[in-house]
Amino acid sequence: MGELTMGSLTTGPHRAERSSGRRIRLPLPGFAGRMMAPGLLVLAGVSLLPFAAVVVMSFSRVHLLGGLRLEGAGADNWTRLFTDPDMAWAWARTAGYFVLTVGGEMVLGTVLAICLWRLRHGRNTALSLLLLPMFVAPVIVGLLGRFLTDSTFGLYSWVLGQLGYHGDLMGDKTTAFVSVTLMDVWEWTPLVTLIALAGLTSVPSSVLEAASLDGAGLLRTLRHIVLPAIAPVLLVALLIRSMDALRYFDIIWNTTGGGPADATKTASVKLYETAFRFFDFGYAAVTGLLMLAVTTVVARYFVRLLDRKGLAR
Amino acid sequence: MTASTTGAAPLERGSRGSRVVVRVLVATALIWTVVPLGWMLLSSFKSTAEVTAATPDVWFGPTLDNYRNLFGGGNNLWPHLRNSVVAAGCSALLATALGALAGYGLARTKWRGKHHLSFWIISTRMAPIAAVVLPIFLIFRVLGLIDTLPGLVLAYLSFNLPFAIWLLNAFFAQLPPALEESAQVAGCTPWQAFRHVILPLTRPGLVTTFVLCLVFSWNDYAFALVLSGPRTQTLPIAASQLVTQTGIDWGQLTAIGTVVVVPMMLVGLAVRRWLVTGLTMGAVTGE
Numbered sequence: 001m002g003e004l005t006m007g008s009l010t011t012g013p014h015r016a017e018r019s020s021g022r023r024i025r026l027p028l029p030g031f032a033g034r035m036m037a038p039g040l041l042v043l044a045g046v047s048l049l050p051f052a053a054v055v056v057m058s059f060s061r062v063h064l065l066g067g068l069r070l071e072g073a074g075a076d077n078w079t080r081l082f083t084d085p086d087m088a089w090a091w092a093r094t095a096g097y098f099v100l101t102v103g104g105e106m107v108l109g110t111v112l113a114i115c116l117w118r119l120r121h122g123r124n125t126a127l128s129l130l131l132l133p134m135f136v137a138p139v140i141v142g143l144l145g146r147f148l149t150d151s152t153f154g155l156y157s158w159v160l161g162q163l164g165y166h167g168d169l170m171g172d173k174t175t176a177f178v179s180v181t182l183m184d185v186w187e188w189t190p191l192v193t194l195i196a197l198a199g200l201t202s203v204p205s206s207v208l209e210a211a212s213l214d215g216a217g218l219l220r221t222l223r224h225i226v227l228p229a230i231a232p233v234l235l236v237a238l239l240i241r242s243m244d245a246l247r248y249f250d251i252i253w254n255t256t257g258g259g260p261a262d263a264t265k266t267a268s269v270k271l272y273e274t275a276f277r278f279f280d281f282g283y284a285a286v287t288g289l290l291m292l293a294v295t296t297v298v299a300r301y302f303v304r305l306l307d308r309k310g311l312a313r
Numbered sequence: 314m315t316a317s318t319t320g321a322a323p324l325e326r327g328s329r330g331s332r333v334v335v336r337v338l339v340a341t342a343l344i345w346t347v348v349p350l351g352w353m354l355l356s357s358f359k360s361t362a363e364v365t366a367a368t369p370d371v372w373f374g375p376t377l378d379n380y381r382n383l384f385g386g387g388n389n390l391w392p393h394l395r396n397s398v399v400a401a402g403c404s405a406l407l408a409t410a411l412g413a414l415a416g417y418g419l420a421r422t423k424w425r426g427k428h429h430l431s432f433w434i435i436s437t438r439m440a441p442i443a444a445v446v447l448p449i450f451l452i453f454r455v456l457g458l459i460d461t462l463p464g465l466v467l468a469y470l471s472f473n474l475p476f477a478i479w480l481l482n483a484f485f486a487q488l489p490p491a492l493e494e495s496a497q498v499a500g501c502t503p504w505q506a507f508r509h510v511i512l513p514l515t516r517p518g519l520v521t522t523f524v525l526c527l528v529f530s531w532n533d534y535a536f537a538l539v540l541s542g543p544r545t546q547t548l549p550i551a552a553s554q555l556v557t558q559t560g561i562d563w564g565q566l567t568a569i570g571t572v573v574v575v576p577m578m579l580v581g582l583a584v585r586r587w588l589v590t591g592l593t594m595g596a597v598t599g600e
Contacts, residue, residue: 039415053448137532288444
């Protein structure tokens with residue numbers, strides 16, 4: 001979805017026409033085209049149509065009561081975007097989450113993958129247990145997080161109490177921010193571990209033996225052989241986690257609801273609130289389009305990096 | 314997996330000290346991962362008073378009260394369970410079927426714009442849910458699809474379908490075109506060649522796609538929050554609503570959490586072999 005959508009659908013056929021010159025070739029010919037048609041039509045219905053709708057909404061005032069009605073609002077919603085300090089803060093928080101969650105997951109996931117790789121016994125059992133959080137619904141992660149950090153009976157609050165900390169984790173701005181970050185790290189570090197481990201197992205052992213014969217120590221081997229070898233797979237993990245980090249919503253909404261004092265209100269939370277609490281769909285649409293633009297830029301950047309590594313197809 | 318019997322790769326052997334460090338780190342990670350889940354499971358068998366006791370306790374008389382209340386009491390979970398099964402199941406099934414067709418077409422087409430097309434497909438998957446759910450809400454309102462299961466199924470397709478196409482495309486691309494070419498020489502139509510030669514070879518891919526789509530839509534919260542209503546609430550919504558009602562029954566909440574989480578863990582681990590391909594959407598080749 002997004003500008004690339006429109007771009008890709010129009011530039012492709014045009015270029016084909018121009019270069020072949022003599023005969024105009026239809027875009028999706030033959031059996032392959034017929035096989036693709038149903039899926040692509042449905043996909044267009046659930047992505048292009050909403051995209052068009054969100055663009056229209058961003059230039060309108062949307063009335064929901066007494067039947068849906070759109071009223072032209074010019075660029076009002078857009079100008080508001082650039083004069084709204086709340087929005088700027090929401091984006092600053094989103095950036096903070098992005099760096100903390102994605103950074104934490106990449107580092108912890110890679111370290112853990114290297115540990116598992118060096119583990120001689122029980123690697124498969126350990127991996128199976130470590131993967132479990134990925135399958136937990138984010139809502140449940142959020143609710144479970146609330147349960148564990150409850151100031152009167154939460155298990156984690158009790159452990160922290162034994163260590164001398166007695167505050168309310170979800171009541172303080174900093175600790176709430178950190179807690180919500182850690183919940184995402186808990187859920188998604190396993191994905192990075194899994195991907196990195198797949199990369200590690202394909203590092204040929206002959207290269208490692210050669211390195212050890214040359215007298216390279218553990219750290220040097222990691223730095224000069226292992227990390228470069230798994231860099232492309234790590235980039236894929238980074239891409240996937242980045243896309244998710246930008247739209248982080250479920251956990252936050254079910255733990256803090258954006259509070260305390262807006263400390264955990266990211267762009268997604270702000271968008272949801274704007275639309276479904278204040279019913280300001282036009283402004284929410286603008287926020288959505290901005291998120292889409294940021295996602296597209298980030299994705300393009302990573303895909304280009306991957307292309308350079310020869311991995312994207 | 315790589316360690317041979319005659320001698321492990323040097324990095325895997327390591328000194329005694331580094332082996333201890335590795336074990337400590339793995340053990341720590343295991344504790345950090347498993348404790349919340351274990352605590353949820355344990356708490357779901359506790360009585361209300363025990364769940365909210367100030368000091369955590371592992372020794373208690375287990376009771377099924379929480380589950381009994383969920384499935385038989387005031388919070389009747391059955392309709393929610395049915396909604397989740399139908400919405401997630403149908404969406405995963407549809408995505409796998411359409412994804413198999415489109416993924417195969419994409420793998421075999423020689424169209425020049427293919428590169429753009431596949432990037433468009435994957436970019437719909439990466440679009441922020443919040444930005445998609447907003448216009449879908451308005452469109453569904455006009456079409457009368459709010460609070461209907463077909464509506465939820467369709468909405469889930471917006472993230473399941475691109476994923477299914479992309480993933481199955483990766484599976485089909487691994488199969489040499491010579492396979493169906495020789496079948497066609499033997500007299501099959503292109504469809505028969507696909508149906509009887511290619512599709513059976515892709516069974517692991519189909520199962521993996523179905524399972525992962527099932528997990529994604531079963532776990533969805535944002536779409537269901539906006540698009541479902543009293544008649545179509547799914548399990549995640551039911552779970553979050555236990556909180557907003559006056560006072561939180563944490564015992565029931567841990568029980569519903571267990572009900573939501575355990576089936577997906579089981580099916581997820583069942584396709585573990587293909588998880589890397591699946592979760593990286595085919596971008597990592599080789600595994």
